[in-house]
Amino acid sequence: MQSGYVIQDKVARLVSKQLGKPVLKPNKSLVLKDKVANSKTKKGEASCVTEMALMMACWKQNDFNTKLCSNELTVFYRCIKKAQEQAREWAKQQTISQEGRLLPKQATKLLKRYPNM
Numbered sequence: 001m002q003s004g005y006v007i008q009d010k011v012a013r014l015v016s017k018q019l020g021k022p023v024l025k026p027n028k029s030l031v032l033k034d035k036v037a038n039s040k041t042k043k044g045e046a047s048c049v050t051e052m053a054l055m056m057a058c059w060k061q062n063d064f065n066t067k068l069c070s071n072e073l074t075v076f077y078r079c080i081k082k083a084q085e086q087a088r089e090w091a092k093q094q095t096i097s098q099e100g101r102l103l104p105k106q107a108t109k110l111l112k113r114y115p116n117m
Contacts, residue, residue, distance in 0.1 A: 031116040036107040047083040051076040 011030065055076045058069035066073065102110070 032111065034108075034111050034115045036104045036111065038104045038108075048076060048079040051079045 015026065051072070055069060055072040058072045059065075062068040
């Protein structure tokens with residue numbers, strides 16, 4: 001992997017007019033923005049889909065009567081609660097380990113603290 005100075009040197013040579021016409025002609029300044037797009041690093045799969053399907057099938061069979069489908073509703077809500085707890089636990093593990101990467105909020109915070117000159 002090349003260091004930042006080597007890359008900057010190559011870009012400077014490509015943009016300079018020493019060799020005649022510049023190879024690169026940037027339409028914007030070659031600096032980082034002071035914020036990072038807030039995107040999720042990894043999308044998970046949908047949870048509780050089967051429980052939701054069973055609940056909706058019960059509603060359809062019973063003309064959307066909630067009292068007759070109380071068992072399916074409790075199973076669905078229990079599944080949702082369990083999935084939310086797992087998501088919170090996963091988020092805690094990600095913030096602890098981070099695997100050498102910054103979260104978008106952390107990167108934005110650092111870029112705002114040290115903006116481009």
